[in-house]
Amino acid sequence: MEQNQVGGFELLYKIYEPTIKNKADIVILLTHYTLSMQCGMHCIGLDGAHCSKPTKYSEGQHSALLPVGWNKNNGVYKLYYYLNEELYKLTANSSSKGSLNIRLTNPSNGNTSTFEILLEKLISRKQRGTTPVKVFIPKAEYMVESLKANLVKPVLGWRRQTIINTESNGYLMANPSTPRFRPYTR
Secondary structure, X not given: OOOOOOHHHHHHHHHHHHHOOOHHHHHHHHHXXXXXXXOOOEEEEOOOHHHOOOOOHHHXXXXXXXXXXXXOOOOXXXXXXXXXXXXXXXXXXXXXXXXXXXXXXXXXXXXXXXEXXXXXXXXXXXXXXXXXXXXXXXXXXXXHHXXXXXXXXXXXXXXXXXXXXXXXXXXXXXXXXXXXXXXXXX
């Protein structure tokens, strides 16, 4: 990953900093950054019921920003995205053991990927002010790459390229129940 790959995340963080309540919010913001800015997905809101049949991007139902109320359910998140006229559902739940379980699903074909992030090991503290992201999320660049490889690619049908080793990084744990993957085809 390039040295300043999370520079865009720093700007996004500054926008949402006043509304961030906890470390899970920061991880969801980083996940949203990865999905929207790194992978080209468009956030369409908190409720996917109104868009069960994908429409073209040009209809104006997408945004690179998170919808109002994205973190209103303290530790429980549900966001919907579009990519290539396909609907995707992102859900996440905080657990009592200090982790965040994130799941990305394509409802049309059932492809799902899941992994768990240990919040205390990933984020040193909830930060306010001018401190660079790399200070309070030292592994932010690695996290973006892990999200792309282990959350996005399996759902889009790409082959999984990396396997998370929890002994080496200590904060990401692959879910062994992640469904089979099929090769990406264009």
